Amino acid sequence: MQLSRNASLKAYNSFGFEVSAEYLAIVTTLDELMSALVFCAENKLSLLVVGGGSNLILTQDICGLVVVNRIALKHVESVSDGDFLVTAGAGENWHEFVRWTLMQGYNGLENLSLIPGTVGAAPMQNIGAYGVEIKDRMEYLDALDQESGEVCRFTKDECGFGYRDSFFKRIHAGRYIIISVTFRLSAKLELVLDYSGLSAVVERLGIEVPTALQISDLICDIRRSKLPDPDVIGNAGSFFKNPVISEQQCAELTRRFPALVSFADQPGLRKLAAGWLIDQLGWKGHCEGAVGVYDKQALVLVNYGEGSGVDILSLAQAIQTSVADRYGVLLEIEPRTYP
Ligand code: FAD
Ligand code: NAP
Secondary structure (H helix, E strand, O other): OEEEEEEEOHHHOOOOOOOEEEEEEEEOOHHHHHHHHHHHHHOOOOEEEEOOOOOEEEOOOEEEEEEEEOOOOEEEEEOOOOEEEEEEEOOOEHHHHHHHHHHHOOEOOHHHOOOOOEOOOOOOOOOEEOOEEHHHOEEEEEEEEOOOOOEEEEEHHHHOOEOOEOOOOOOOOOOEEEEEEEEEEEOOOOOOOOOOOHHHHHHHOOOOOOOHHHHHHHHHHHHHHHOOOOOOOEEEEEOEOOOEEEHHHHHHHHHHOOOOOEEEOOOOEEEEOHHHHHHHOOOOOOEEOOEEEOOOOOOEEEEOOOOOHHHHHHHHHHHHHHHHHHHOOOOOEOOEEEO
16 A cells, blocks of 8 residues: 555546645555555544545545545456446546447447546446446446445445435445446447437448447547546536426426426426536636636536635536526536535
8 A cells, every 4th residue: 555644636636626635545455445444543534535536626635544546456257148247446447447348349338438537436426428327337336334344245226326326425425435346238239329419420420330439439539529638627527417307397497498408307307407507697618717617518617727626616606606596496516525
């Protein structure tokens, strides 16, 4: 285990905020993770587990121990009918893992290409993009229970997955440290293209029968054209969740704002495009000191260099207030705030 004191976390949060950790441990195996927890308990330190730091808002220096999970592992088991159970260590880079599965001919994760971060953090908020969520492909995960010290297995039905949500994020925040995730992937090709004009793009490109790898390439191209690269401009992806409201509230809003963008959700509910609401209020491209709203996607808040977590939260609050005043809708922040 690599342990340091008063360590900068700038490289461990995709906003690039300059905050430090009292102690920082980088763990590459389960044994090292256990040692880090012993160190934590012996010194009565609080604990924060970090993967790629791409869904975090760090507002000030972190007291206690920050553990960076770099547990690496890949394992494949062939099951029935062309299906494979593919396991990855929590510290594997998500996008590299997705590309690796596709290169091996294990299809299923292509729509989730180029999402930053680690495999272990992906179930935390049930990552999703282009009509696929991790819950659609996950079989089970293994997590270390900090209360009992035991490794527990959770099937996907036991994870309480919802829209950008799981039981690990909500009820048991901080209790379980995910150490590996197992996916059911397939040699068969069952592409999900009915989202966000994906099939139209495939048609325009003249690809008759696309492979999963081609879809992954396409999604990478689209994402690179729309989203800021955190290595260049600090950000945590979508800053707000898309609000889900009742059909009745949506109908009333559509009467007042006929261009309102909404999508079918659970029965009786509709999902609004938060980016559209923010854009309509003129926030896109708005700068406030060193932070701002990305000029190509109003849902993404950015740090142009010297901004802080406090600056981002203050901008977020101004946006929330303006959306609530105009539309009567509360925007919920998606990334986790620490401390
Ligand atoms: P971190 O930010 O390090 O951690 C997030 C949370 O998980 C924290 O609470 C942390 O304590 C906890 N955690 C981390 N690892 C573990 C572990 N092993 N065990 C227990 N808890 C853990 N998200 C989407 O859903 N869809 C997208 O399309 C998408 N696009 C994005 C695009 C950009 C440009 C960016 C910057 C972000 C995007 N995100 C997206 C958000 C983010 O990439 C995901 O939420 C990702 O899963 C976060 O992974 P991470 O390793 O960086 O997590
Ligand atoms: P987009 O395709 O421009 O769509 C805008 C919004 O409309 C998205 O938020 C999406 O909701 C919703 N949407 C579009 N088509 C839909 C459909 N057929 N059914 C239901 N909802 C639909 O969005 P984008 O910003 O370029 O992102 C593309 C995908 O990547 C989206 O799935 C988005 O969630 C994901 N993404 C997530 C993050 C993050 O940090 N969480 C960051 C970047 C991109 P959903 O968001 O619910 O899919």
